[in-house]
Amino acid sequence: MTKRNLAMxxxxxxxxxxxxxxxxxxxxxVIPGEAPARATVESRLAYPDLGVEITAVASR
Numbered sequence: 151m152t153k154r155n156l157a158m159x160x161x162x163x164x165x166x167x168x169x170x171x172x173x174x175x176x177x178x179x180v181i182p183g184e185a186p187a188r189a190t191v192e193s194r195l196a197y198p199d200l201g202v203e204i205t206a207v208a209s210r
Contacts, residue, residue, distance in 0.1 A: 151208055153179075153181055153184070155208040155209055156208050157207045157209050158186055159206045159207075160190075160204070160205040161188065161189070161202060161204050162190075162202065162204070162205075163192050163193070163201065164192070164195050164202070165192065168201060168202075169190065176188070
Protein backbone atom coordinates (compact mmCIF):
# COMPACT_ATOMS: atom_id res chain seq x y z
CA MET A 151 0.00 0.00 0.00
CA THR A 152 1.12 3.53 -0.77
CA LYS A 153 -0.30 7.05 -0.56
CA ARG A 154 -1.88 6.44 -3.95
CA ASN A 155 -4.19 3.86 -2.35
CA LEU A 156 -5.78 6.38 0.03
CA ALA A 157 -9.46 7.02 -0.66
CA MET A 158 -10.36 9.19 2.33
CA UNK A 159 -8.64 10.71 5.37
CA UNK A 160 -10.23 12.18 8.49
CA UNK A 161 -8.01 14.46 10.58
CA UNK A 162 -8.90 15.29 14.17
CA UNK A 163 -7.13 18.30 15.66
CA UNK A 164 -7.04 18.97 19.39
CA UNK A 165 -6.96 22.69 18.60
CA UNK A 166 -8.28 24.14 15.35
CA UNK A 167 -5.81 27.03 15.65
CA UNK A 168 -3.27 24.51 14.28
CA UNK A 169 -5.26 24.10 11.04
CA UNK A 170 -2.85 26.14 8.90
CA UNK A 171 0.16 24.18 10.18
CA UNK A 172 -1.65 20.91 9.51
CA UNK A 173 -2.47 22.05 5.96
CA UNK A 174 1.19 22.89 5.31
CA UNK A 175 2.29 19.44 6.52
CA UNK A 176 -0.50 17.79 4.51
CA UNK A 177 0.46 19.60 1.31
CA UNK A 178 4.10 18.50 1.72
CA UNK A 179 3.07 14.90 2.38
CA VAL A 180 0.45 14.20 -0.31
CA ILE A 181 1.26 13.57 -3.95
CA PRO A 182 0.35 16.76 -5.87
CA GLY A 183 -2.88 16.24 -7.80
CA GLU A 184 -3.56 12.91 -6.05
CA ALA A 185 -4.69 13.97 -2.58
CA PRO A 186 -7.55 11.84 -1.22
CA ALA A 187 -10.82 13.29 0.03
CA ARG A 188 -10.24 14.82 3.45
CA ALA A 189 -12.21 16.13 6.40
CA THR A 190 -10.61 18.05 9.27
CA VAL A 191 -12.40 18.71 12.55
CA GLU A 192 -11.57 19.81 16.07
CA SER A 193 -12.03 17.12 18.68
CA ARG A 194 -11.02 16.24 22.21
CA LEU A 195 -8.54 13.43 21.60
CA ALA A 196 -8.14 10.19 23.54
CA TYR A 197 -4.77 11.23 24.97
CA PRO A 198 -4.28 14.83 26.16
CA ASP A 199 -0.66 14.93 24.93
CA LEU A 200 -1.70 14.33 21.31
CA GLY A 201 -2.31 17.22 18.93
CA VAL A 202 -3.67 15.21 16.02
CA GLU A 203 -5.28 11.85 15.23
CA ILE A 204 -5.77 10.58 11.69
CA THR A 205 -8.09 7.93 10.28
CA ALA A 206 -7.49 6.71 6.73
CA VAL A 207 -9.38 4.47 4.33
CA ALA A 208 -7.45 2.86 1.50
CA SER A 209 -8.15 0.44 -1.31
CA ARG A 210 -6.00 -1.81 -3.42
